[in-house]
Amino acid sequence: MKIAISACLLGNKCRYDGTDNYDPKLLGKLDRHELVAFCPEDFCYGTPRPTMDLIDKNGEIKAISNLTGADLSKPIIEYAKSFFETHKNIDLFIGKDRSPSCGVYSAKLYDKNKNLISTNSTGLMAQEAKKRDIKAIDAEEFLEKGIDI
Ligand code: SF4
Numbered sequence: 001m002k003i004a005i006s007a008c009l010l011g012n013k014c015r016y017d018g019t020d021n022y023d024p025k026l027l028g029k030l031d032r033h034e035l036v037a038f039c040p041e042d043f044c045y046g047t048p049r050p051t052m053d054l055i056d057k058n059g060e061i062k063a064i065s066n067l068t069g070a071d072l073s074k075p076i077i078e079y080a081k082s083f084f085e086t087h088k089n090i091d092l093f094i095g096k097d098r099s100p101s102c103g104v105y106s107a108k109l110y111d112k113n114k115n116l117i118s119t120n121s122t123g124l125m126a127q128e129a130k131k132r133d134i135k136a137i138d139a140e141e142f143l144e145k146g147i148d149i
Contacts, residue, residue: 003092004037004038004093004134007038007039009021009022026139029146040079040125050065054108056109056111080124084128094136094137094138095125095126099123103138104126104137104138106120107122108121
């Protein structure tokens with residue numbers, strides 16, 4: 001099976017603060033599969049970098065910089081499109097929970113006044129996977145419940 005997976009889960013130090021989310025248990029479940037790593041935020045904005053949050057702007061979900069208030073969405077969406085066009089036939093997308101880019105059903109969403117309105121929103125890269133009808137799951141759910149792969 002060909003699995004697209006958040007690079008930080010594999011040990012890449014690409015989180016905003018230069019750390020990773022390495023999880024040997026997760027990797028143990030994936031060792032017979034082809035893994036294709038991605039990190040939209042590192043590609044677009046480098047590491048380390050300021051954090052971003054998902055904000056609902058008149059019904060559109062945008063990734064907004066917590067440092068500058070700039071809309072950082074477009075490069076992330078372009079990266080995601082290019083990734084899925086380059087890597088065809090992805091069978092499964094495993095995203096890092098709660099990430100505004102990679103979270104599948106676990107990202108926080110705020111309104112324009114920064115009030116929390118959801119804790120099960122979808123990050124911008126995960127949205128692109130879903131649009132392509134790629135099966136997508138958060139890493140924690142994958143570990144807890146497992147799915148047949
Ligand atoms: S959660 Fe996604 S964007 Fe954030 S560090 Fe991991 S791979 Fe990169």
